[in-house]
Amino acid sequence: MNRKGRSASKKQSLGFFQCTNKIFLTDEATGQQIKEFARKNAANALSIANMVMGMASILSSLQGHHHAACWLVLIGYLLDLADGAVARRLGACSALGAKLDDFADFTTFGIATALLLRTTDLMDNILCVCYVLSVFVRLCFYTSGVPFMYRGLPCIYSSGILASASLLSGGNLPMLRIIAVAMILFMISQSFYPHDRVLESQAWKKAVYAGGVAMVFCSSFPPACVYYLLWSVSYILFPTSLWSNKV
Template identity: 50%
Template sequence: VGKEPTPCILGHGAPGGHDQSHSQINDISWKEVTNTLSLANMVLGLFSIIFSFSRKRQCASWMLLVSFLLDMAVRAMTSHLNICSKLGAELNAFAIFTTFGLASALLLGLDGLLSGTLAIICVSAAAFRLCFYSPGVPSTYRGLPCPYASSILASTSLLTKGNTFILCCMASLMILFMMDRSYYPHDKILESENWKTLVYIGGVVMLFFSLLSLSACYCLVWSLSYIFFPNALWGKAARLSSQH
């Protein structure tokens, strides 16, 4: 959300040669993989919406946390392999809006005026970032990326068992962070230091092989560290590369 597209690099290898054809085939294959992952992300968001309407907030929150990790994998593959696809970009944008906008907002519930209003504002904030927010600087995002806001809401929902008041307070903060003009670094979870990759692997292990409460604590601390220590922790690699 609010990310600059990765520039396309065409014409690998000698023109018309075997290397070029092989590279193009590989590009097409990886595009299909990333498109499939984006589609899976959107499907998880739709399931989260269904669970929210069925008042199964634990399941809805778990779906969002899995989508949080899935979105990072898609971003890493797209950036590392320099995959550029109009269809993939549109599919990913729709998946982001569905999962981290609409599905996340529905965790607040629609039982009262306050929660309903905040849900509408959450969806609007996600749509605004998706359509109009440009990072301005290639190595940063402006405003908190929606996946992190969604992760915090989902983790809070799991830890508080869907307490509406606490969720509304947290949603209000996340809206302010998303619409803030501050800059956040590209986290590069799977593309830079090894410890960041370990953080990601830890999230996968927690979500699939641990208690939901422990998974929620892990993702909450992870996401909050990105908000409160963006440059000290998650921007280190970008800062070092700029110095060199």
């Protein structure tokens, strides 16, 4: 092969390697971008999943599927406890994430939970509206100004109590009305409650959460409802001694 042929061959080989290197670098950069996108939006995905559970619960209530509506709220309960922990773990806290979390909470623990009380009776509908408004007030205006503390009962626990009690009682309306009024008063109260970072605290709290996940697969059995009821009631009765954020 003459010199010109060897030179052309070298140029072609060099061009091939440069092209291959560019493709490899592009694929690597794309992979990094995908990983970064996943890191930043993992918690947002959990918040959106919580919102979807709330919307599905609303539709179930409107169609008369009471059992499914209650369990969808309880699944939202687990997702809400996870999204903040995931955001802090991945260093992905953001204003958008906070807004998504509030929207999801309002959907699942406000509207969807209130519809568990809905009947054709006017007073029950008024109670539903009052419950939704109390969740709205709790989410919008009850910042405590004290680190790691809430002012007013977090709406997730009032929803957990209502959904569990509704399942255990078969939708006993007189009892649910009393519980709903009590939960409204707890949510708009001036009492302080600890920030319960369940997945970032003691091992037994993580075990409680894991038990809650397991109970989802036992949704046909009353003990599963009792589990969520005791979990939620314990936060109201022993907020500081049990649920303060002690690592």
